[in-house]
Amino acid sequence: MTEAPGARPVGGGKIPVTVLTGFLGAGKTTLLNKLVRRPEMRRTAVIINELGDIAIDHDLVKVASETMALLSNGCLCCSVRTDLQQTLRELFAGRRTGEVAEFDRVLIETTGLADPAPVIQTFSNDGLIGAHYRLDGVVTLVDAVNAAHQLQHEAEAARQAALADRLLLTKTDLADGTAADEIRRRLRVLNPRAPLRDVTLGEVEPDFVLSPGMHRAADARALERFLGIEPDARGDGKPGGEDGHAGGHSGGDKASSGAIAAGGGARYLGAHANLRHDSSIRTFSLRFGDPFRWNVFSAAVELLTALRGPDLLRLKGIVNVEGEPVVVQGVQHLFHAPVTLEQWPSDDRSTRMVFITRNIGPATVRRLFAAAADVARDEADR
Amino acid sequence: MTSFATPAAPGSRADQTLSWNMRLLAHHNLEGYGGIGEGMSLQLAADGRRILWLAHESAPKNFTGVDVTDPRRPKTVVQTDLPHARMRSNSLDVAGDIMAVAYQTSGVDIQPAGFDLFDVSRPEQPRRIAHFDCSGPHSRGVHALWFVDGKTVHLSSGAPDFKPRNPLDDQFYRIIDVRQPSRPVEVGRWWLPGTRDGDDAPPPQRLAPKFDTGFRAHNTNVFPQRPDRAYIGYIDGGAIILDIADPSRPAVVAQWRYSPPFNGFCHTVLPLFSRSLLVVSDECVQDQGADWPKLVWVLDGRVEANPIPIGTFPAPPVDAFARRGGRFGAHNLHENLPLPSSFQSDTLVVGTFFNAGVRAYDLSDPFQPREVAYYVPGAPPLSPVGAVQLNDVFVDERRVVYTVDRFAGGLYVLEMDL
Numbered sequence: 001m002t003e004a005p006g007a008r009p010v011g012g013g014k015i016p017v018t019v020l021t022g023f024l025g026a027g028k029t030t031l032l033n034k035l036v037r038r039p040e041m042r043r044t045a046v047i048i049n050e051l052g053d054i055a056i057d058h059d060l061v062k063v064a065s066e067t068m069a070l071l072s073n074g075c076l077c078c079s080v081r082t083d084l085q086q087t088l089r090e091l092f093a094g095r096r097t098g099e100v101a102e103f104d105r106v107l108i109e110t111t112g113l114a115d116p117a118p119v120i121q122t123f124s125n126d127g128l129i130g131a132h133y134r135l136d137g138v139v140t141l142v143d144a145v146n147a148a149h150q151l152q153h154e155a156e157a158a159r160q161a162a163l164a165d166r167l168l169l170t171k172t173d174l175a176d177g178t179a180a181d182e183i184r185r186r187l188r189v190l191n192p193r194a195p196l197r198d199v200t201l202g203e204v205e206p207d208f209v210l211s212p213g214m215h216r217a218a219d220a221r222a223l224e225r226f227l228g229i230e231p232d233a234r235g236d237g238k239p240g241g242e243d244g245h246a247g248g249h250s251g252g253d254k255a256s257s258g259a260i261a262a263g264g265g266a267r268y269l270g271a272h273a274n275l276r277h278d279s280s281i282r283t284f285s286l287r288f289g290d291p292f293r294w295n296v297f298s299a300a301v302e303l304l305t306a307l308r309g310p311d312l313l314r315l316k317g318i319v320n321v322e323g324e325p326v327v328v329q330g331v332q333h334l335f336h337a338p339v340t341l342e343q344w345p346s347d348d349r350s351t352r353m354v355f356i357t358r359n360i361g362p363a364t365v366r367r368l369f370a371a372a373a374d375v376a377r378d379e380a381d382r
Numbered sequence: 383m384t385s386f387a388t389p390a391a392p393g394s395r396a397d398q399t400l401s402w403n404m405r406l407l408a409h410h411n412l413e414g415y416g417g418i419g420e421g422m423s424l425q426l427a428a429d430g431r432r433i434l435w436l437a438h439e440s441a442p443k444n445f446t447g448v449d450v451t452d453p454r455r456p457k458t459v460v461q462t463d464l465p466h467a468r469m470r471s472n473s474l475d476v477a478g479d480i481m482a483v484a485y486q487t488s489g490v491d492i493q494p495a496g497f498d499l500f501d502v503s504r505p506e507q508p509r510r511i512a513h514f515d516c517s518g519p520h521s522r523g524v525h526a527l528w529f530v531d532g533k534t535v536h537l538s539s540g541a542p543d544f545k546p547r548n549p550l551d552d553q554f555y556r557i558i559d560v561r562q563p564s565r566p567v568e569v570g571r572w573w574l575p576g577t578r579d580g581d582d583a584p585p586p587q588r589l590a591p592k593f594d595t596g597f598r599a600h601n602t603n604v605f606p607q608r609p610d611r612a613y614i615g616y617i618d619g620g621a622i623i624l625d626i627a628d629p630s631r632p633a634v635v636a637q638w639r640y641s642p643p644f645n646g647f648c649h650t651v652l653p654l655f656s657r658s659l660l661v662v663s664d665e666c667v668q669d670q671g672a673d674w675p676k677l678v679w680v681l682d683g684r685v686e687a688n689p690i691p692i693g694t695f696p697a698p699p700v701d702a703f704a705r706r707g708g709r710f711g712a713h714n715l716h717e718n719l720p721l722p723s724s725f726q727s728d729t730l731v732v733g734t735f736f737n738a739g740v741r742a743y744d745l746s747d748p749f750q751p752r753e754v755a756y757y758v759p760g761a762p763p764l765s766p767v768g769a770v771q772l773n774d775v776f777v778d779e780r781r782v783v784y785t786v787d788r789f790a791g792g793l794y795v796l797e798m799d800l
Contacts, residue, residue, distance in 0.1 A: 013402075013403035013754055013755060013799045013800045093699070095400075095402070096400070096402070096698075096699060096702075096756075097400075097699050097701070097702035098395060098398045098400050098702065099702075102400070102401065102402075131752055
């Protein structure tokens with residue numbers, strides 16, 4: 001109810017968008033075919049590359065045109081028209097005038113080889129879209145049969161897995177058990193914080209796909225889980241942790257080193273699997289006790305993205321900006337508008353950030369933030 | 383958008399409910415008398431109840447009190463009748479346990495025309511404690527009033543001794559001291575020079591007959607942040623700021639007159655003090671988009687004597703609404719009433735737009751106001767124009783939005799997802 005401070009949604013009432021990604025053949029179409037029939041998909045707009053890919057029985061369709069079908073469960077399926085931006089703009093404009101059935105969230109299917117970054121970029125670069133939509137999260141499908149090869153040989157596949165908020169492992173029924181376990185271990189190393197779920201024949205709980213992101217600030221646990229900063233996720237009592245590869249963290253850095261996978265149970269093996277196959281991608285978390293000034297924080301992030309944008313796969317966290325809790329998240333060089341929360345999700349007032357990077361270590365990042373703070377302090381002292 | 387239109391949604395329809403970031407908590411038809419004017423105020427009663435007071439648009443009802451303590455279950459506690467059908471209340475305000483109710487008649491020289499003060503300490507039994515008479519040979523009484531401090535009622539009103547040059551210019555700004563509630567006393571007045579019979583000033587240049595709605599006061603707002611200023615929507619005279627440090631001699635600080643080229647009817651001037659901004663709303667007064675565009679304006683008020691327009695609220699899509707039925711365009715704003723029961727914000731402004739519903743705007747960037755929420759109820763049953771006509775809005779300190787239909791729909795209670 002409105003009275004409770006912090007009960008209001010994070011993101012200023014913008015329509016949350018989930019990006020569904022995964023390599024060709026990973027099972028996106030199978031998943032979507034099952035998903036759109038579920039009653040939970042009411043008031044969800046699903047943007048699909050080809051409307052014809054979804055084999056919807058006619059008795060399920062309430063109304064349809066060439067580009068759009070409103071299903072009897074209230075799910076709105078639309079094909080991408082000229083481009084995604086145009087489609088999103090027209091959808092909102094149509095919603096506003098009542099020409100398009102109302103929807104409260106959007107699920108976008110990316111094309112097979114698509115890097116999700118350009119889709120995500122849409123929300124940062126297009127003012128009109130940014131005003132009405134916000135990226136809620138990335139869900140990546142990984143194919144248990146082919147992923148071993150893809151993760152090893154296709155940089156794109158590893159990246160898609162690394163920046164996901166949720167991971168879905170498909171075709172586990174077709175892969176042999178050892179191979180599937182191996183993929184799970186490698187995914188855990190690439191992206192230890194994203195919840196991972198097996199999917200057989202496209203059967204998945206809609207909530208797992210539709211709500212990866214931030215919703216209500218009052219739901220502190222969900223927020224911390226999304227940000228990867230929940231205190232007990234790692235089982236070591238520390239918020240987040242470095243992935244532990246290459247023997248742990250660098251000297252002088254406070255990045256914590258923890259187990260590889262919550263529930264994975266294969267810390268030692270996992271660490272070595274990481275070294276062997278995906279050693280360039282790593283996840284680590286940093287914690288800063290002192291509050292930031294916003295210009296210091298943003299200068300450090302800008303420098304990092306300017307110099308190493310392609311290697312900064314993902315950054316999520318909660319930043320203490322002169323006492324205020326500010327949620328930041330970015331994918332490569334793209335950052336969403338920071339969101340100031342009305343209250344801290346817990347008593348912990350420190351800045352906590354999770355980085356997924358390629359060939360950038362925690363010590364480097366920590367020094368960068370410290371240097372920015374020093375420069376600003378010198379300026380203030382003059 | 384036609385390419386996306388589906389057979390079930392052939393363009394915008396008045397029976398559709400449209401919403402974004404606003405959800406209906408409750409709807410109340412006000413015992414079948416669902417036509418409400420532009421008087422809404424929320425009393426925090428001594429017994430802990432929250433009573434929303436509503437002034438009706440037209441006879442036979444005067445005002446209705448609704449218990450909105452639980453916004454999901456509004457309950458009528460009292461509904462009163464007018465003495466006759468040639469009058470309306472339209473406007474009211476509550477300060478503490480005292481309520482002021484305006485009375486405007488359908489012609490001149492009809493009584494009662496003026497305002498009443500009621501003791502509403504027992505909301506079920508409002509007790510009249512005073513009547514201030516504004517009737518006269520050229521007066522229709524009070525159209526709108528502002529009463530937030532318990533001491534002064536600011537009016538848009540005629541007076542027995544006031545003869546306008548043009549009968550359309552009959553209501554001007556009057557300041558009434560009610561510190562002794564049983565004995566209201568006029569302490570000041572101001573009219574646009576040239577509009578009173580006998581004025582030295584020449585009459586103002588009128589709008590084209592099609593849009594001539596008079597040089598009259600509409601909303602006359604005075605805030606505790608600037609007790610020496612009155613912010614007045616002066617209909618075809620535009621937005622006016624008066625210095626009322628000496629209420630017996632109000633003096634013009636600024637006048638922003640923008641019609642023509644626009645089509646008149648400046649309704650509300652809402653100062654956002656912490657940001658030196660003014661938000662000015664028009665009122666749409668013609669059906670089917672005939673007086674479009676009726677807008678909400680953002681003015682830079684840093685130099686008080688020289689307010690400069692810097693933007694307008696993005697208007698609801700004209701193609702979808704102009705011919706949806708009834709009026710389409712701006713009207714009332716939630717006015718940051720200086721009351722403990724009132725939502726206060728210098729960045730989020732909520733307004734009603736007749737058939738385009740109630741809408742919320744984010745003014746974080748005053749050069750680019752953004753629409754962030756709306757609720758357009760489907761046409762109420764028995765609506766004479768076939769579409770909703772949201773007339774006024776009040777937002778309480780819990781951010782619950784109360785909005786009312788002009789003809790038939792009654793009260794809609796909404797929650798903002800912002």
